Amino acid sequence: MTTTSRYDVGGDYVAVDESRGAGWIVFASSMLAFASAFNVIDGIVALSKSKFYVADAQYVFSDLRTWGWIVLLVGIAQGFAAFMVYSGSSFARWFGIGVASVNALAQLAFIQPYPWWSIAAFTIDLLVIYALSVYGGTPIRAGGR
Numbered sequence: 001m002t003t004t005s006r007y008d009v010g011g012d013y014v015a016v017d018e019s020r021g022a023g024w025i026v027f028a029s030s031m032l033a034f035a036s037a038f039n040v041i042d043g044i045v046a047l048s049k050s051k052f053y054v055a056d057a058q059y060v061f062s063d064l065r066t067w068g069w070i071v072l073l074v075g076i077a078q079g080f081a082a083f084m085v086y087s088g089s090s091f092a093r094w095f096g097i098g099v100a101s102v103n104a105l106a107q108l109a110f111i112q113p114y115p116w117w118s119i120a121a122f123t124i125d126l127l128v129i130y131a132l133s134v135y136g137g138t139p140i141r142a143g144g145r
Contacts, residue, residue: 027128029083032082032100033078081095092136096128
């Protein structure tokens with residue numbers, strides 16, 4: 001069962017399928033949650049000065065410890081955004097887009113110590129931004145499709 005709404009567009013009513021894009025919203029929320037978990041782990045590993053990252057890497061500014069804090073804080077914000085996206089509120093949509101954008105930039109700046117992971121995270125952030133910007137305005141209904 002699909003839910004439709006009628007919107008007045010220039011005197012004509014247009015039926016819009018509200019369940020369209022629900023999969024993208026679930027994807028965006030799930031990827032924000034996964035990215036949050038990985039960023040929190042990456043931040044903790046970077047703060048512990050682990051030998052996990054490439055030695056003698058050059059950073060955009062500062063050092064691995066500073067980037068560890070940045071990635072850790074972005075990860076916490078992503079976790080908060082992941083749960084908010086399900087509400088369908090405009091604030092949750094824009095907060096999710098903002099957090100994914102900040103993470104995309106942080107991952108590009110964090111590319112030196114772990115390049116392939118940063119590129120993968122950047123790509124996922126682009127898909128999350130797409131999902132939230134195109135389909136982020138409608139809440140997910142509990143009744144399914």
